[in-house]
Amino acid sequence: MTEKMTFAFLQEPPFCFTDASGEVAGCDTELARKICQVLGLKAFSPVETEFARLLPGLASGDWDMTTGLFISDERKRAVDFTRPIWVLQDGLLVAKGNPREFWGYRSVARDATALIGVITGQVQHQTALQNGIAPERIRIFATQAGAADAVAAGAVHAYASVAMAHRGYLANRPDAPLEVVDVPADEKQPAAGAFALAKDNAILRQRIDSCLGDLLGSAWHREMMRGYGFSGADVDRLL
Secondary structure, eight states, X not given: OOSEEEEEEOSBTTTBEEXXXXXXXXXXXXXXXXXXHHHTOSEXXXXXXXXXXXXXXXXXXXXXXXXXXXXXXXXXXXXXXOSOSEEEOEEEEEETTOXXXXXXXXXXXXXXXXXXXXETTOTHHHHHHHTTOOGGGEEEESSHHHHHHHHHHTSSSEEEEEHHHHHHHHHTOTTSSEEEEEOOTXXXXXXXXXXXXXTTOHHHHHHHHHHHHHHXXXXXXXXXXXXXXXOHHHHHTTO
16 A cells, blocks of 8 residues: 555646645545545645546556546446545536527537537547537547637637536636536436546555545535535535
C-alpha cells in the first residue's frame, strides 16, 4: 500500500479546480483528501491533467486515483471503480437566453444547423449519438473551458456535460453569456460516477470503499457537498 496518494484531476468545478489561492479544491478533491487522512497516508498529491489522459495515466502508474468518472462497462474493462461518489444528470451549456430553444439532446438533433460540443472520451458523445445527433455535427474539445468558450463564441451552439459541471463553471464566471439547460430523464437517466483506480490496486480500492461507506451521507460529507451546490437529495441518491 502506497504511503501517499497521487490524485489526477481536471479543471472542472465543482468537482475539482484550482482556487484563487492556488490550492486544489472541489467536492471530489475534498473527498479524496479526506480518504487519505482516514487511511493515514502521509501525502496527498493532486496532479492536473486532461480527460483523455486520466485512464492511460492510471495504467502507466502516473497517478493512483482519478477524479470521479461515470462508470461504464467499457471503462470497467480498463480500470477498477470505487463505490459511487455521486449520481448526476446531464445538461447543455447554451447561449444566454437559449436562442435556439434547446431542451435536451433531441432538440439539438432536430435543428439541422446546430453543432454540439463534447469532451474527448466523455460519455456525452455517445449519448448525443443515441439521441439522434449526426456525427458530423459533433465537435470534440479537450477541456471544459475550451468547449464553453466555443459556445460563447458561437462556434458550437451547445456543450453537453454534467449539468452540475456547467453550473460550477458559471459560478466562477457570472458574466459569461451562457446558461444551463437540464437534459430530461427520458433522454438520459441520472448516472453514477466513482473514483477510478488501476486494476492492480485491489487492496487500495477495498480500503477506499470502506472509507466511503463511513463518509458518504455523514454530516461532514453533507456539509462539504452543500458548499459546492449539491442538495440533500443529491447525496441521498448514493445511500
